[in-house]
Amino acid sequence: MAWFRKEKKPRLPRHEKHEIPPDAWEKCDRCGHTDLREKFVRNLNVCPNCGFHRRIRASEYAAILLDEGTSEETELDIRSTDPLGFPEYPARLKKATSAAGEGDAILTFTGKLGGMPVCLAVMDFAFMGGSMGSVVGEKIARLGQLAIERKYPLIIISASGGARMQEGVLSLMQMAKAAAILSQLSERRVPYVSILTNPTTGGVSASFSMLGDAILAEPGAVIGFAGPRVIKQTIGQELPEGFQTAEFLLEHGIVDSVVPRSELKQTVGQLLRHMSGKEASAGWTTT
Amino acid sequence: MASATQLEFEKPIAELERQIDEIKKTAGDSQLSVAEAIEPLERKLEDLREEVYRNLTPFQRVQVARNPRRPFTADYIKLAFTDFIELHGDRAFRDDAAIIGGWARLDDDTVMVIGHQRGRDTKEQLKRNFGMPHPEGYRKALRLMKLAEKFHVPVLTFIDTQGAWAGLGAEERGQSEAIARNLYEMSQLQVPIIATVIGEGGSGGALALGVADRVLMMENAVYSVISVEGCAAILWKDAKSPEMREKAATALRITAPELLELKVIDEVVPEPKGGAHADHETAAKSLQAVVNRHLEELRKMRPEKLVRRRRQKFLRLGAWTE
Ligand SMILES: [Zn+2]
Numbered sequence: 162m163a164w165f166r167k168e169k170k171p172r173l174p175r176h177e178k179h180e181i182p183p184d185a186w187e188k189c190d191r192c193g194h195t196d197l198r199e200k201f202v203r204n205l206n207v208c209p210n211c212g213f214h215r216r217i218r219a220s221e222y223a224a225i226l227l228d229e230g231t232s233e234e235t236e237l238d239i240r241s242t243d244p245l246g247f248p249e250y251p252a253r254l255k256k257a258t259s260a261a262g263e264g265d266a267i268l269t270f271t272g273k274l275g276g277m278p279v280c281l282a283v284m285d286f287a288f289m290g291g292s293m294g295s296v297v298g299e300k301i302a303r304l305g306q307l308a309i310e311r312k313y314p315l316i317i318i319s320a321s322g323g324a325r326m327q328e329g330v331l332s333l334m335q336m337a338k339a340a341a342i343l344s345q346l347s348e349r350r351v352p353y354v355s356i357l358t359n360p361t362t363g364g365v366s367a368s369f370s371m372l373g374d375a376i377l378a379e380p381g382a383v384i385g386f387a388g389p390r391v392i393k394q395t396i397g398q399e400l401p402e403g404f405q406t407a408e409f410l411l412e413h414g415i416v417d418s419v420v421p422r423s424e425l426k427q428t429v430g431q432l433l434r435h436m437s438g439k440e441a442s443a444g445w446t447t448t
Numbered sequence: 449m450a451s452a453t454q455l456e457f458e459k460p461i462a463e464l465e466r467q468i469d470e471i472k473k474t475a476g477d478s479q480l481s482v483a484e485a486i487e488p489l490e491r492k493l494e495d496l497r498e499e500v501y502r503n504l505t506p507f508q509r510v511q512v513a514r515n516p517r518r519p520f521t522a523d524y525i526k527l528a529f530t531d532f533i534e535l536h537g538d539r540a541f542r543d544d545a546a547i548i549g550g551w552a553r554l555d556d557d558t559v560m561v562i563g564h565q566r567g568r569d570t571k572e573q574l575k576r577n578f579g580m581p582h583p584e585g586y587r588k589a590l591r592l593m594k595l596a597e598k599f600h601v602p603v604l605t606f607i608d609t610q611g612a613w614a615g616l617g618a619e620e621r622g623q624s625e626a627i628a629r630n631l632y633e634m635s636q637l638q639v640p641i642i643a644t645v646i647g648e649g650g651s652g653g654a655l656a657l658g659v660a661d662r663v664l665m666m667e668n669a670v671y672s673v674i675s676v677e678g679c680a681a682i683l684w685k686d687a688k689s690p691e692m693r694e695k696a697a698t699a700l701r702i703t704a705p706e707l708l709e710l711k712v713i714d715e716v717v718p719e720p721k722g723g724a725h726a727d728h729e730t731a732a733k734s735l736q737a738v739v740n741r742h743l744e745e746l747r748k749m750r751p752e753k754l755v756r757r758r759r760q761k762f763l764r765l766g767a768w769t770e
Pocket residue numbers: 189190191192193194208209210211212213
């Protein structure tokens with residue numbers, strides 16, 4: 162493809178730089194560093210200056226972890242209903258669907274990671290705060306079942322504020338449902354890697370998120386059962402600096418490792434190869 | 449019995465109780481005439497209790513479920529079991545008094561009983577942290593469940609908590625992991641498990657004792673993913689007003705009959721007239737009979753079948769379309 166390289170526009174002279182549309186620029190929420198959006202994207206939405214991990218969508222995680230052209234989304238048609246007749250829930254679902262796209266707060270895939278077939282579930286915080294209702298639980302249960310049948314390792318990426326209040330106790334029960342499928346997975350010795358991203362709190366944190374054979378967390382992610390605001394309210398004082406971050410959890414022995422987004426694929430591959438008796442991978446390409 | 453814990457809608461009942469007490473006190477030695485005088489009043493009291501309790505709203509049920517005069521885990525243990533010996537601690541950090549447990553006998557057979565424990569007075573409430581466990585509480589519970597499994601003994605749990613404790617230490621010691629671990633281990637425990645929501649079943653802190661072959665609920669107990677106050681605060685920015693709390697309690701479908709319909713629970717255990725707090729002994733007898741019946745069924749199943757069916761039960765829960 163070298164032949165058209167010459168056609169590329171020459172670099173813009175300095176004084177013309179302001180003509181780049183303003184929405185092409187983005188600012189880091191943590192350090193204020195401003196850069197071209199393209200540069201953020203190329204860096205997997207990690208700030209090139211301070212390493213802050215911005216929140217990304219489920220499909221973007223799938224693209225990061227799965228080998229190009231291998232990913233296939235599963236259970237596309239399953240949708241939330243309103244089992245309790247909860248005030249405004251159908252309207253909220255509609256809004257979430259148009260804002261975040263189809264598929265509820267989780268997408269599930271099969272695909273290959275470094276040539277190894279895997280089952281991957283990724284939560285999507287953009288859909289009602291990644292809240293776990295019946296659909297999230299059911300999609301995890303079905304993907305877990307598929308992982309058992311095919312003996313594919315399971316990977317789940319969490320991003321959630323907790324259980325979905327609008328489905329009441331049925332949401333709470335999804336925690337038990339996920340645990341039930343994972344205990345079966347474990348019985349068949351199918352490896353499971355859990356990846357925690359910002360934020361992983363409430364019911365999701367107290368279920369499949371904490372049940373990985375390996376538990377990884379992205380740098381700076383807030384992870385805990387009770388949200389920081391609730392704790393502050395309960396104890397009536399400010400929380401210590403860095404409380405409930407991925408690094409805090411590592412220090413307290415709750416996660417195995419804090420892994421930057423750029424190294425996720427390689428790390429998960431390495432773990433899965435150890436746990437499924439496969440040889441070490443020779444040459445890793447990380448994106 | 450009238451005190452700060454008096455529920456608004458129970459005031460007519462309390463008033464009648466007071467009148468009866470008064471007559472008894474002033475009567476002195478003339479027992480016979482007293483009996484005659486209070487008999488119609490007692491009948492009236494009975495009717496009133498039935499009347500009030502037949503028409504409880506969901507939020508009134510929450511108030512009943514939280515009532516400190518209700519029987520707690522320790523009361524059920526005392527009234528429905530014999531030969532109890534309490535076991536303490538998680539063998540790692542400390543003993544969490546918000547959960548109690550130990551060996552006991554139900555009609556001569558050994559069982560493992562584990563439950564949240566609240567307190568009646570301030571001192572006890574502080575000791576028990578209002579029945580809100582720390583991670584070590586769930587870990588103690590799991591230790592006792594594994595102990596029961598080792599000796600092929602069924603596990604009976606009692607759920608009575610507003611939820612997990614939202615504090616620094618609880619998070620530092622892996623509250624999420626402790627709850628998750630219980631869900632996971634309970635879904636593969638090789639002995640029968642029967643869980644009963646006896647008061648308020650609040651969120652993950654409740655579910656950590658709730659993955660069972662049979663899930664029962666006392667008639668006036670509630671079981672919820674979030675407190676009604678929490679729900680009202682999120683949806684309507686108002687956790688205090690009775691109207692909003694009632695609205696939340698109604699929307700969340702937290703009462704025993706509603707949860708039976710949603711298949712989250714298997715049976716509603718009847719309470720005596722006027723609620724379990726009106727008559728602890730009758731409440732305990734009622735629960736004992738239902739637990740016994742389920743236990744008899746479960747004891748007949750081989751462990752593999754038990755575990756398979758328990759998993760299926762939870763894997764089926766939820767509602768969706770496709
Ligand atoms: Zn930055």
